[in-house]
Amino acid sequence: MIQWVELIIFALLFALVTVLGFVASRWRRGATLDHLDEWGLGGRKFGSWVTWFLVGGDLYTAYTFVAVPALLFGAGAIGFYALPYTIVLYPLVFLPVLRLWSVSRVHGYVTPADFVHGRYGSPVLALLVAVTGIVATMPYIALQLAGLEAVLRTMGLNGTGLAGHLPLFIAFVILALYTYQSGLRAPALIAFVKDILIYLVILVAVFYLPAKLGGWSAIFDASAHKLAQPSPTTGAPAGSILLTGNNQLQYITLALGSALALFLYPHSVTGALASRGRDVLKRNMVALPAYSLLLGLLALLGYVAIAAGVRPITNNATGRPDTNTIIPVLFETQFGPWFAGIAFAAIGIGALVPAAIMSIAAANLWTRNIYKTYLRPDATPAEETKQAKLASLVVKLGAVLFVVAVDPQFSIDLQLIGGVIILQTLPAVAIALYTRWLHRWALVVGWLAGMSYGLYLLYQIPNLAAKRPHFGGSALTLDRLSVFGWHLFPGSTVQIYVGFVALVVNLLVAVLASVVLRAAAVSNGTDATTRSDYHADEGSERFKPGREGAVIH
Amino acid sequence: MSSPPSSSGLRFSGWNLLLLVPFLMLVTPWFNSIEPRLFGLPFFYWSQFAFVPVGVICVALVYWRTRDTPTVPAEGRPGGVDELDEGTAR
Secondary structure: OHHHHHHHHHHHHHHHHHHHHHHHOOOOOOOOOOHHHHHOOOHEEEOOOHHHHHHHHOOOHHHHHHHHHHHHHHHHHHHHHHHHHHHHHHHHHHHEEEEEEHHHHHHOOOOOOHHHHHHHHHHHHHHHHHHHHHHHHHHHHHHHHHHHHHHHHHOOOOOOOHHHHHHHHHHHHHHHHHHHHHHOOHHHHHHHHHHHHHHHHHHHHHHHHHHOHHHHHHHEEEEEEHHOOOOOOOOOOEEEOOOOOOOOHHHHHHHHHHHHHHHHOHHHHHHHHOOOOOOHHHHHHHHHHHHHHHHHHHHHHHHHHOOOOOOEEEOOOOOOEEHHHHHHHHHHHOOOHHHHHHHHHHHHHHHHHHHHHHHHHHHHHHHHHHHHHHHHHOOHHHHHHHHHHHHHHHEEEEHHHHHHHHHHHHHHHHHHHHHHHHHHHHHHHHHOOOOOOHHHHHHHHHHHHHHHHHHHHHHOOOOOOEEEOOOOEEEEEHHHEEEOOOOOOOOOOEEEHHHHHHHHHHHHHHHHHHHHHOOOOOOOOOOOOOOOHHHOOOOOOOOOOOHHHHOOO | OOOHHOOOOOOOHHHHHHHHHHHHHHHHHHHHOOOOOEEOOHHHHHHHHHHHHHHHHHHHHHHHHHHOOOOOOOOOOOOOOHHHHOOOOO
């Protein structure tokens, strides 16, 4: 049954952001939009407020807002890793992201792969980083669609077959058009609406709902009781509201590994490079944890949903219950239709902002590190921009087809793999910001080792609840950890995050190979950057004379 | 394109070590318990929320104390322009 009041409010707010998306092309406009710095990075001149909304809207996606509570709903305390992850994130990236901003500003780098290319003079290494980025981003975009679709289905647009996907398709055509037109300015402007709506909804939800359901004590007690019930498929308890001896290491490595991975994702880099200066980024590293607080509070809504007796909606396209619908269902059953409409719009618009930025980031990678490097080395800035705009359309179309053609569960699995594989670019991107000690070919070998070992481990993980033998999650029991058949921890049931293990292997191989290659005096390429590039800042009195010419305005 | 080595290398400040403090929250055994509760939230949950301001304060301190041009000159020194580099403002 279609919920008309909710649907009308949703449609009105959606129309508002659509207008904003098109108007954005005129907002703080540069001399021309026919330059990748303008279309793909918003002119590199966003101030503190715009950056805060943009990066906040970029990192804390609709999928996060839907999936993290769903994880607590289904598995308990382990899902709360999202809070430590987003708290240690900022101290962790505070210094490296400033270096990346400065060197990119001086040399006009648009993507992390651009930087790797300049740092090592190696188009091959840059290609590996670019392809990894695109492959890791695609399922992430598809998940944003899954989040949007969860909302649409809750509002009653739960059709079967292809017609069931029509509302999603319309939403994404609109998104694709204004992203094509306005570039990064569109999500930057829409992020204001998205974040204000999200803050409003979450603050109301975390104060109103516990009061209605008997307070946090009662909510946690109900959750502890429910999670302790044996699951019908596996016979074991679904989870607990505290960590167990087996998943503490998983919690720690998942939080740390996710924090290490986040600023390697191309869309995070795009958001950071679009800011005006180092001070803007520094202030944002101080202010962005406001979103972490929000995410933590939102995560607890997973328990609120347990206490409220929420049951996930069955997705008529796949015929299975979709736990990602628990937050929409919670809002619909606990709030009046007016406020539920606003809440759904917040989640729906919350999907559009990161989807737009991710498609721009993937398009930038394609254009700079594949099209310009390999296909048309003499492409003009206008041709580059044209290419990136077209690529952003292709990326979004691909993501829609993904959601329509494949089981959403597959997107979730792929996103999980995405986190593991993007981590494998850490030595080439993050460590290279500090030192060129790791040899460029050692980085290639390390990438191969980390990537193949990570995928091998993921393949080995079964999902007992869904009765699937492979790719069942990212929690590896140490028992299964083997090196060429030799088991390091036989019989252990302690779990660890696969991405973390794969990164350690990657680093070990890269270090060993570097020692060998350095001893053999193999060329390590030419470094286009100088040491002072990593501290250059716009408007600073210490701005090096003669740098202005290199900076693209 | 080359610049004087004094301003080009790795700029390290002791204040940067503060960035390590929030990582203490990754030691889960310290707070993996129900009691004491706060507003009904188990210790596991509210103690991690308490780390949000800890993280903010640590990053903010590093930001303020390592600015290129500190608003407050280091104590006991006249504060010449060359001394106001990140590396010396401790």
